[in-house]
Amino acid sequence: MRKLTLLLCVVFACVLQMNAQQYVSTEPSNKNVILEEFTGRNCGYCPDGHRIANQIMRDNPGRVWAINVHAGGFAPTSYPNLICQDGQTIHNGFSISGYPSGVVNRTTSSAIGRGEWTSAATQELNQPAVLNVAGMAVINPATRVATIDVEVYYTGNSAQTTNYLTVAMLQDSILGSQSGGTSNPEQMINGQYCHMHILRDIITSSAWGEEITPTTQGTLITRSYTYEIPEIIGDPNGVEVDLDNVFFLAWVSETQQDQATRPILSACEIETNIGSDEPIFPYITGVEQIAGVSCSHTKEVVMTMKNGGVEELTNVKFEIEIDGEVTESEWNGSLQQFxxxxxxxxxxxxxxxxxxxxxxxxxxxxPYDLEQSFTVTCDEWMDLNVTGEEVTFTLDIMQDKFGNQTTWEVTGYNGTVYASGGPYTMLQGSTATELHREEFTVPANECLLLSIYDNVGNGICCAYGQGYYQLKDADGNVIIDGDGEFGSEASHLISINSDATMSVTTADATVLGPTEAIVGGSFAGGTPVEVGVMYRTADETTYHEATAASVSTDFEIQLTGLTHSTEYLYKAFARTGNDQIVYGEEKSFTTEYDAIDENNGVNCNIYPNPSKGVVYVKGVDIAKVMVFNSLGQLVEVVESGNESSVNIENLSVGVYFVRVMNNEGNATTKKVSVVR
Structure with a gap:
């Protein structure tokens, strides 16, 4: 079973030096981009503009933000009325000759057509910025009050002595009508159009921003706003402002030109959190099923939990209900606010x-009461019983005339692509066909997904030839028989069950000290897709799982964060592609007694914490600094003297453990958070 509970036991013997962290970077950077798209629900060509803007954002994540400004003759006041007063002001500040049109970082006084947006954005993204902007917004759901802090840092000199800071609230996922909506199918949901990144309000004192000064290199400007989020925006036929779908952008414009403040010098999306003055306030930001090929009823979902309360969160108990069946789970750890x-x-x-x-x-x-809904899917599979450790298949694909539209692939549990093919050629006859035969071999006890695609969406039959597909075993028996009439995709799951036996042996543990040990094992007679060790203390009833970084016949894993002077039970395992698990015998080890008490450990400072890029360690007689992730894997080692710097820029956001050792062999471990 997967690891559901994270038990962390670390020795806190360091003197922690906390440095106040700014939101904004002081390092020079290139410009980020705001694309203000002037649009409306009665504009038939506007969905194509939405599609183009979405693609620009996808191509430049965290660098480009589109703002849909509903204003002008194509923006009706019927429900959902997406017009806001500030949007009309911004719309009227530019010369607009058609819809959709937009301004990219307000570099022009006239809006440009959608065909020019990509090149204009690319040009801006490659220009150096004279400033950076960043911030944080905290929304109290009980009061609907957002507290917004924004920082602007000038890495260069602005050409103007006064600039203009704008903070805007946008909203996603507003369902309603849209002319021409089907030309942007990704935003069509059950016949309605899902309107995204809609301008709802400008929070600063003017739609064009508020003055900030000075604007010279090295200047840090901070602004704080308290904003009560309205229940509804728009009159008449206004739209509810859903707190789960709002976000905030900030940008700095250079100067006033006619009505507008332009150009935009740079921009950011403000980090948004749900928060409260309550000491305990956990909430769930999302529950997503882990994608992958699976021939098992056991499914994994990832729940993202955030701490919006003032106090550190150390223990949370959950109930998970599906079809009336309730299971319980528990999390233990350390989670600071936000x-x-x-x-x-x-x-x-x-x-x-x-x-x-x-x-x-x-x-x-x-006691606590909060819930989050989600969906989870288990696709049906067919069982195929075989002998031996490998099985050979033959795939016959009879293409129709348009073989250039057809591709296919066979993938396994861990994403391995065992075979693939296409596209094929387009044939001359109107109903011509051609047979393609492919043979491939896969390991037994694997879960296979056979997928056949047609990029036009009309399958491989029928008006353009009677195509089909068949999957056969080594004896020529037809396992899957498809008639080719499948639209865009046909897929089949196959669980290959072999009578071949696999054995797993648990290796003896090597205890490294009070909190660390090396465990592992070996396997024979099979082809697992995952190997590792299940372990627990003698007093626990639930095993924790540690997975090896790669599959090898002999494997070992270093466990860290263990409790000193404690007996642990463990057993090696190997997991096959169809989710069969073979265990080795259970063994035990006992961690060493920790003779280092709180006053006799390594005297050191570790800062800043949280950190964005570098962690500094200062102390006396320091020999080595090691960084472990939450799975106990060693990710960084620095060997140096009394002052060390550990570069963590390449580490993912999360919690890590910094272990500091001196020349006498004493050690201290401290938890450090990596943020961005």
């Missing part, structure tokens, strides 16, 4: 798509 933790949950899911609910029922020992 930090997130991803928790992987294992669920037993019947065939089909099911609605589920995750409830937080207890936090830090106190």
């Amino acid at each position: 930090f997130s933790e991803q928790i992987t949950l294992q669920l037993d899911v019947p065939f089909g798509t099911h609605n589920g609910v995750v409830r937080i029922v207890e936090a830090n020992g106190a």
Whole structure:
């Protein structure tokens, strides 16, 4: 089973030096981009503009933000009325000759057509910025009050002595009508158009921003705003402002030109958190099923939990309900305010798509009541019983006339592509066909996904030839018989079950000290897709899972963060592609007694914490600094003297453990958070 509970026991013997962290970077950077798109629900060509803007944002994540300004003759006041007063002001500040049109960082006084947006954005993204902007917004859901802090740091000199700071609130996922919506199918949901990044309000004192000065290199400007988020915006036929779908942007414009302040010098999306003055306030930001090829009813979902309360979050208990069946889970750890933790949950899911609910029922020992809905799917598979450790298949694909539209692939549990083919050629006859035969071999006890695609969406039959596909075993028996009439995609899951036996041996443990040990094992007679060790203390009932970084016949894993003077039980395992698990014998080890007390450890300072790029360690007689991730894997080692700097720029956001050792062999471990 997967690891559901994270138990962390670390020695806190360092003197922690906390440095106040700014949101904004002081390093020079290139410009970010704001694309203000002037649009409306009665504009038939506007969805194509939305599509282009979406693609620009996808191509430049965290660098470009589109703002849909609904104003002008194509923006009706019927429900949902997406017009706002500030949007009309901005719309009227530019010369607009048609819709959709837009301004890219307000570099022009006239809006430009959608065909020019990509090149204009690329040009701006490659220009150096004279400033950086960043911030944080905290929304109290009980009062609907957002507290917004914004920082602007000048890495160069602006050409103007006065600039203009703008903070805007946008909203996603507003359902309503849209002329020409089907030309942007990704935003069509059950016949309605899902309107995205809609300008709802400007929070600064003017739609064109508020003055900031000085604007010279090295200047840091801070602004704080308290903003009560309206229940509804728009008159008449206004739209509810859903707190779960709002976000904030900030940008700095250079100067006033006619009505508008332009050009925009740079911009950012402000980090948005749900927060409260309450000491305990955990909430769930999302629950997503882990994608992948699976021939098992055991499914994994990742729940993202955030701490919006004032106090550190150390223990949370959950209930997970699917189809009336309730299971319980528990998380233990350390989560400071506004930090997130991803928790992987294992669920037993019947065939089909099911609605589920995750409830937080207890936090830090106190009763709690919060829930988040989600969906989880278990696709049906066919069982194929074979002998031996490998099986050979033959795939026959009879293409129709348009073979250039057809591709296929066979993938396994861990994403391995065992075979693939296409596109093929387009044939001369109107109903011509051609047979393609492919042979491939896969290991037994694997879960296979056969997928056949047609990029036009009309399959491989029927008006353009009677195409089909068949999958056969080594004896020529037809396992899958498809008629080719499948639209865009046909897919089939196959669980290959072999009578070949696999054995797993658990290796003896090597205890490294009070909190660390090396465990492992070996396997024979099979082809697993994952190997590792299950372990627990003798007093626990739930195993924790540690997975090896790669599959090899002999493997070992270093466990860290263990409790000193404690007996641990462990056993090696190997998991096959169809989710069969073979275990080795259970063994035990006992960690060493920790003779280093709080006053006799390594005297050191570790700062800043949290950190964005570099962690500094200062102390006396320091020999080595090691950084471990939350899985106990060593990710960084620095060997130096009394002052060390550890570069963590390449580490993912999350919690890490910095272990400092001196020349006498004493050690201290401290938890450090990496943020961006």
